[in-house]
Amino acid sequence: xxxxxxxxxxxxxxxxxxxxxxxxxxxxxxxxxxxxxxxxxxxxxxxxxxxxxxxxxxxxxxxxxxxxxxxxxxxxxxxxxxxxxxxxxxxxxxxxxxxxxxxxxxxxxxxxxxxxxxxxxxxxxxxxxxxxxxxxxxxxxxxxxxxxxxxxxxxxxxxxxxxxxxxxxxxxxxxxxxxxxxxxxxxxxxxxxxxxxxxxxxxxxxxxxxxxxxxxxxxxxxxxxxxxxxxxxxxxxxxxxxxxxxxxxxxxxxxxxxxxxxxxxxxxxxxxxxxxxxxxxxxxxxxxxxxxxxxxxxxxxxxxxxxxxxxxxxxxxxxxxxxxxxxxxxxxxxxxxxxxxxxxxxxxxxxxxxxxxxxxxxxxxxxxxxxxxxxxxxxxxxxxxxxxx
Amino acid sequence: xxxxxxxxxxxxxxxxxxxxxxxxxxxxxxxxxxxxxxxxxxxxxxxxxxxxxxxxxxxxxxxxxxxxxxxxxxxxxxxxxxxxxxxxxxxxxxxxxxxxxxxxxxxxxxxxxxxxxxxxxxxxxxxxxxxxxxxxxxxxxxxxxxxxxxxxxxxxxxxxxxxxxxxxxxxxxxxxxxxxxxxxxxxxxxxxxxxxxxxxxxxxxxxxxxxxxxxxxxxxxxxxxxxxxxxxxxxxxxxxxxxxxxxxxxxxxxxxxxxxxxxxxxxxxxxxxxxxxxxxxxxxxxxxxxxxxxxxxxxxxxxxxxxxxxxxxxxxxxxxxxxxxxxxx
Numbered sequence: 001x002x003x004x005x006x007x008x009x010x011x012x013x014x015x016x017x018x019x020x021x022x023x024x025x026x027x028x029x030x031x032x033x034x035x036x037x038x039x040x041x042x043x044x045x046x047x048x049x050x051x052x053x054x055x056x057x058x059x060x061x062x063x064x065x066x067x068x069x070x071x072x073x074x075x076x077x078x079x080x081x082x083x084x085x086x087x088x089x090x091x092x093x094x095x096x097x098x099x100x101x102x103x104x105x106x107x108x109x110x111x112x113x114x115x116x117x118x119x120x121x122x123x124x125x126x127x128x129x130x131x132x133x134x135x136x137x138x139x140x141x142x143x144x145x146x147x148x149x150x151x152x153x154x155x156x157x158x159x160x161x162x163x164x165x166x167x168x169x170x171x172x173x174x175x176x177x178x179x180x181x182x183x184x185x186x187x188x189x190x191x192x193x194x195x196x197x198x199x200x201x202x203x204x205x206x207x208x209x210x211x212x213x214x215x216x217x218x219x220x221x222x223x224x225x226x227x228x229x230x231x232x233x234x235x236x237x238x239x240x241x242x243x244x245x246x247x248x249x250x251x252x253x254x255x256x257x258x259x260x261x262x263x264x265x266x267x268x269x270x271x272x273x274x275x276x277x278x279x280x281x282x283x284x285x286x287x288x289x290x291x292x293x294x295x296x297x298x299x300x301x302x303x304x305x306x307x308x309x310x311x312x313x314x315x316x317x318x319x320x321x322x323x324x325x326x327x328x329x330x331x332x333x334x335x336x337x338x339x340x341x342x343x344x345x346x347x348x349x350x351x352x353x354x355x356x357x358x359x360x361x362x363x364x365x366x367x368x369x370x371x372x373x374x375x376x377x378x379x380x381x382x383x384x385x386x387x388x389x
Numbered sequence: 390x391x392x393x394x395x396x397x398x399x400x401x402x403x404x405x406x407x408x409x410x411x412x413x414x415x416x417x418x419x420x421x422x423x424x425x426x427x428x429x430x431x432x433x434x435x436x437x438x439x440x441x442x443x444x445x446x447x448x449x450x451x452x453x454x455x456x457x458x459x460x461x462x463x464x465x466x467x468x469x470x471x472x473x474x475x476x477x478x479x480x481x482x483x484x485x486x487x488x489x490x491x492x493x494x495x496x497x498x499x500x501x502x503x504x505x506x507x508x509x510x511x512x513x514x515x516x517x518x519x520x521x522x523x524x525x526x527x528x529x530x531x532x533x534x535x536x537x538x539x540x541x542x543x544x545x546x547x548x549x550x551x552x553x554x555x556x557x558x559x560x561x562x563x564x565x566x567x568x569x570x571x572x573x574x575x576x577x578x579x580x581x582x583x584x585x586x587x588x589x590x591x592x593x594x595x596x597x598x599x600x601x602x603x604x605x606x607x608x609x610x611x612x613x614x615x616x617x618x619x620x621x622x623x624x625x626x627x628x629x630x631x632x633x634x635x636x637x638x639x640x641x642x643x644x645x646x647x648x649x650x651x652x653x654x655x656x657x658x659x660x661x662x663x664x665x666x667x668x669x670x671x672x673x674x675x676x677x678x679x680x681x682x683x684x685x686x687x688x689x690x691x692x693x694x695x696x697x698x699x700x701x702x703x704x705x706x707x708x709x710x711x712x713x714x715x716x717x718x
Binding site for chain 1: 416442443447448450452453455456457458459460461462463464465466480483484487488492493494495496497498499500501532533535556557587633634635636
């Protein structure tokens with residue numbers, strides 16, 4: 001051994017066999033990282049998956065991917081410029097989110113975390129909505145019933161119970177059991193799977209045969225903690241303990257993500273009960289803009305995942321299939337730029353809320369305590385010289 | 390008038406039955422509330438009459454009960470949750486405080502959670518630990534929740550129906566050791582015409598001091614007032630009914646008249662409902678007070694073993710002692 005070598009300990013792989021085992025025969029994939037189409041792929045649940053899209057639909061998926069990434073880049077920039085207090089980037093998870101979002105039907109209900117900007121976009125919600133939240137102008141506030149996309153949920157895993165209850169309600173309403181039934185998709189990350197709420201939601205979903213899909217985006221990290229700190233088994237296998245099927249899909253493959261999500265939602269809406277989907281992906285950026293991933297992960301790992309980029313993969317496919325030409329990509333880029341610029345302009349023009357509005361909506365029909373404090377607040381502010389109050 | 394005599398427990402049962410009859414979106418969820426009728430039999434017979442989809446035996450997981458009921462509320466149901474005992478509400482605490490209480494606010498009024506969380510609370514039943522607690526202060530401190538407690542069969546019957554009909558999330562505290570006390574209920578009223586639960590009620594008029602209580606301590610306060618009358622003291626007794634928000638106008642009107650206030654509850658005193666009352670009364674009735682606002686409460690210990698709980702709980706003598714102190718200042 002040469003001098004000095006002993007002093008430099010070999011880095012032991014964090015990726016123990018089991019939980020972190022990446023793409024393998026258990027993972028549904030319809031598009032290789034190089035953009036080669038795989039006709040059919042069988043999941044760990046024994047289901048054979050495929051998609052049959054028109055050229056127009058293929059291009060539409062690419063367009064979605066490109067736009068949600070561009071919006072994310074713009075939001076990051078706005079945050080770095082002090083226009084947002086924080087931003088939770090979806091970079092790297094576009095395919096999982098667009099696949100899931102486009103697989104949902106209008107009657108389906110989504111229960112997101114705070115990172116589901118791609119799903120939000122697919123549900124037709126103005127992409128400025130999460131920016132007003134992260135700017136601190138409000139705490140959400142889109143019409144969740146109209147868009148069938150619930151409020152962002154910051155407490156990790158709490159929304160899985162809301163989704164399960166909503167799905168139980170679908171059963172009680174008799175809106176399940178046919179091909180046009182309703183279903184729920186509850187989103188969460190790998191970290192959330194350790195939460196008690198998620199465990200309880202899967203117990204309830206199983207016991208009540210609720211029409212819900214637990215869509216876990218395993219992006220390998222819960223802030224700094226790697227997957228191995230959350231689980232000893234691959235996450236999709238957790239479902240067997242609750243009595244429903246689970247499947248792992250390549251979350252960087254929009255076609256497979258769509259196919260698996262659509263099948264799972266149809267499985268649920270036709271009365272077959274819950275399903276767990278693990279979308280195996282990677283968080284390309286930090287947890288949020290306040291995070292520093294260089295403290296806990298190797299740049300080599302990031303480079304490895306860059307080669308599996310969900311958007312480049314779809315672009316390669318479109319180019320190889322000659323489904324899209326340079327003019328198409330240029331027009332998508334131009335459209336994305338236009339939407340992002342518009343987003344920026346609107347964020348900068350967003351007024352701060354009226355201070356007294358902090359008393360609004362504490363209760364549906366008011367409360368004497370809050371009403372009295374609102375009046376005191378108004379009087380206090382009016383007591384300053386030159387006050388407009 | 391249609392006066393019926395019933396116990397507090399049976400009044401809640403009858404009120405829940407009315408709520409289920411009046412609105413098909415009302416449903417009940419909790420542990421053992423179906424065939425068993427709940428450990429206190431409050432939901433007795435309801436599953437048989439309304440079915441398993443409206444009176445739902447839940448898995449044994451309280452966060453799951455409240456969390457799934459949030460989802461059911463989002464879908465348009467009006468869930469009534471039973472937490473089996475006061476000390477078992479804490480696994481659901483996050484869902485109640487972070488989700489139930491805040492959903493309307495953070496959604497800018499788009500999402501209502503018209504949920505009732507029923508909790509049998511308080512001690513005096515000789516139970517093992519976690520079965521005798523008074524956690525109302527935790528919930529009263531949380532904006533977005535309303536907290537009420539009933540002390541009479543009439544309030545039990547109408548209060549539960551008003552709570553179910555309200556769009557507010559309501560934590561509904563039931564005085565478990567008083568479940569079997571009887572009283573009259575006028576069943577010919579309506580949810581709208583029955584005395585509104587957000588108002589406190591003067592149960593006994595007096596001129597020398599005001600006893601303020603809620604839930605199981607209302608009976609104790611009334612007994613103390615009757616005993617004090619034998620000593621020539623005229624004590625007014627207020628049943629607070631609404632713990633959050635507090636109907637402070639009824640309280641201050643009484644204290645301005647009597648000049649003395651003693652607050653009674655089973656929960657420990659520190660940072661409690663009585664702390665809040667003492668502060669508000671002092672602020673609003675300062676020049677009417679003959680003595681500071683005094684408190685007779687549980688001690689700032691964990692709820693003790695059953696064989697000493699009578700020493701922990703305010704009783705007739707301790708309340709009278711509190712009254713004496715108010716006069717001796």
